[in-house]
Amino acid sequence: MKLSWDINDPKLPQEPKHFDAFQEWPDGYVRFIYSSEEKNAQRHLSGWAMRNTNNHNCQILKKSCLGVVVCARSCAMPGGTRLQLRPAICDKARQKQQKKACPNCNSALELIPCRGHSGYPVTNFWRLDGKAIFFQAKGVHDHPRPESKLEAEARRSAVKKHMSSFHHSQKKRPLNSEAGRCHDSGGYANNLQNLPCVDGPERVGVVADTSFSIPAQSYPLLQNTDLYKAPYNSASFQEDQLSPYPACPNPRIYVPRPCSYEFGVPTFISSSPYPTFYKDLTSPVIDADPFSLNGSHYNAVTTSEKSFDDPGRHYGLKAAWGKASSGDRSDYGQMQTSTSHPYYSGESPCRYGPSPSPIASPLQTVITTTTKVSYQAYKPSTLKYSDNLCDVKNLQSYTHMAENISGSIYSGMKIQEDFGIVKSALLYQHDPTKSKPAESVETYRYGPPLGNSYAEHEGQTLRFESAEY
Template sequence: MARLPGDVYDESDCVCSYGMKITWDINDPKLPQDLKQFDSFQEWTDGYVRFIYNAEDKNAQRHLSGWAMRNTNNHNCQILKKSCLGVVVCSRNCTLLDGGKLLLRPAICDKARQKQQKKMCSNCNSALELIPCRGHSGYPVTNFWRLDGKAIFFQAKGVHDHPRPESKSETEARRSAVKRQLSSSHLSQKKKLLDPEVGRYNDSGGHFPNIHPVACIDGTERFGLVNDGNVPVPAQLYPSFQSAEPYKPTYETVGYQGEPLSSFQKCTSARIYLPRTPCYDFSVPGYMNSSSYPTLYKEPLGSLSDNDRVQLNSHQQNLSVLNTHERNYDSPPKLHGWKHIFGKSAYADRNDYGQIQTNTGHSYQNGEYPCRYARTPSPVAPALQTVITTTTKVSYQAYKPPAVKYNDNSCDVKTLPNFAHMQDSITEGNFPEIKAQDDFGLIKSTLGYQDQFPTKCERMDNLDLYRYGSCMGNSFIGQPYRFENSEY
């Protein structure tokens, strides 16, 4: 592992996470050792990404995620697998007082979730609805965690095809707030519903710019959520996360000054989508924005023009309308989205290993957004089982099938040396068939916009953010090129 950071990549080479700069897969018999640095914790990962966290990182230890992830048994105690539960929304897609939408975090516990779904929308009192995640070729997006030595390897597969729910910390805060209120009976109803709560949050730390009181009836789900993102909030104020370490803007480096993660941080900003009106991108600095949520569209779908509606469907997924479609998809999910993008089914098998994360924004923009509601089964789509999500078997198999493989570092050809590095750092033979050249070739040929990538990724501007997409985050950033009025 005599890797000389400088030789492998420069800070400015790309905006890849450290984990993405190294070729590895959660199923590898042996994961990279002697890591030189770690990624800072990412709450809202999205896309096919990998991160390598410091085993000391509390959030990583807790296998935390902004998305509501539940444990999924993969019969492999070495690798923890979790799948996304989606998001709970108002079945009527009502608009909150602040113009946002109700985007509740699905309860992880099955029973609690069933209860939750029986509740009514706090805003319009209509039923709540769980929008399941099908971002991984029809299956929920999966996250894999594996502790190995001093590092915690994280790998995500799939692109969330739904808005972000409340973050865990927000949900917890809301619950505790409700509890406190219920216990403090002397407060007037009015006070309970309005000022106190938000005020309390702000007073005590912080931090829930996206939690707003809504005209509610039911006390339990009072804070509808969803953002307004107008309020920049210091990351460290965020309660349940170990703010001390995770959110510093740079890698946790070990003898190497990693590239600033500010770009990633920015990615977590809340975004608001306003049909017909200028779109805003509230790039609130700091980790916590990640939770100040995104997907906010001010207009009820019903008032949208067809064009707007299409856009909304693609990016914002108007729930009430789309759910109708949803119900029609009883047949087994077909591959779409990325596989469609890649065009060849063979690539699909390799998708899990590519840094598709960086493509999300663009793909959405092109209408390739893997939105289940608009899914059009690709004629070349392979059978569902070709999706590699298993962690049960630790073997080389994952690297075998595709005739052509694409590399993890789609963001920058300069990372090619990593392969050599990998050859050295990983037990020989672990990646016998890796063909860096082919990988890049594939990337280039299948992802046209790749050509637009700057050879050197400088600090990302907004477009870059979207292009690099994911960036931890919000998949529902709307149309990248519509976000011209970037704030902050």
């Protein structure tokens, strides 16, 4: 069940058998088909900081990754993590952002650009067609994840809140005032606001400036979980809840499974920092709600410290590998059937696989564009994306069924198949030679980059979670 479509195809599959669960952190050359009712898809959301890119094709929305903002000195946060801010999408705002100092050590901030697609930023394409929203990603992020959009927003609002309240209560007891605020919101909002209240880079900034000293570790890790849980569960990620494995934004958590699947040998377990996470996963924190996994991940992040010590080094490598691995791979390896294993969506997890992480084969050429698609023809009612998003009411049940039934059937097989190929044929090719897109595309995707620094990076991870502060 090979993916039979490309975002540029004049004619996309009609009436897809099933819709994928929304993926917040798509990575690699993957494709998904979301329901046109999926809110996150409608908004073209992504955990990665993606900015709109003009491809002069109004049928296909193209976005490119802005990378991640880190501390130039890659200082360690109280929890041992590194700062990984979400780059502002707006150019102007981003420039401002970069002028600010690291909230933790006060040194400069640095924007690590994404070069995961042949040296260029990873690109995401969105296209609405009928009842489906087709999504295609090209490139493998070669940098840590920034905060998710929700986290960034939460942090921002928390900062605002803090600032205003701080000013008001400044004379009294700034410290307590902050703590108090953490309890005044109710319900869902509470979850969202707790986190920011408790952590977030800004808080650190505040801490520094006001000499607050709240040990990050003393905060309940669960709050991270809540941050994700609330918004995702209650609002945006409903679909995810339906699948056995939620589209956890953090691939690392699932690594063990997919990887062992694919390669049979979970070497990463011993060679990567995962063990740490894994261990954390078993902590009581997780249990019930699948989304807790997200939280646990964050927790794990907090506890693990290693890594990422030398960002400079990593980034350097990354740059290098960006070139080497550049080629493109095709995306066809994608496991879009992943609904039941959203995880597989083909991505990051596998990069932690044995040895070379998966990247795409350098053989293929990069097909980044959305060239003109003459599909106007078939798309008579080319509405705006948002237009017909709301008129499909009966899709949900259908979607669910599809997820449960057809979703999982192929993923395993397909994956193996793909990786087998990748492994045997594509993995070690360095040859930057580009081949013709057309066919190469058919070939498979996902080979790991040879020296994927990112893998290392991510693996150890320390992606900064606001909570860490």
